[in-house]
Amino acid sequence: MHQEFRGTDGELGFTSYWKGTKEDVGEGEQEITRLTPDERIDTQIRFKQPFETAVDGYMVLEPSSPDKTKVKWGVTGSVPRPLNLFMLVMDFDKEMGKDFEEGLASLKTIVESR
Secondary structure, three states, X not given: OEEEEEOOOOOOOOEEEEEOOOOOOOEEEEEEEEEEXXXXXXXXXXXXXXXXXXXXXXXXXXXXXXXXXXXEEEEEOOOOOOHXXXXXXXXXXXXXXXXHHHHHHHHHXXXXXX
């Protein structure tokens, strides 16, 4: 997969772009749109291929003990017609769950190494 990064990581406007070398990855970008330090990160995710749409992503950080933080990661938005019909038969957890789990595991590794 080809990746590009624009802006300063961790600041508003930072954008991560990707374009897959396989059909199942597609093309798109994710931009940081709002930051509340130590609480929340909001992003806009713009998919370009295999179809064009945009959704909002978020990560919410909640302290669960003095040395632990609970992270909630999610996506909200809608998919235009007729692609929304595809969502009725798509198992979103199966399709995206692995990516969310890998991302959270990577975040855990990065945070714990600091």
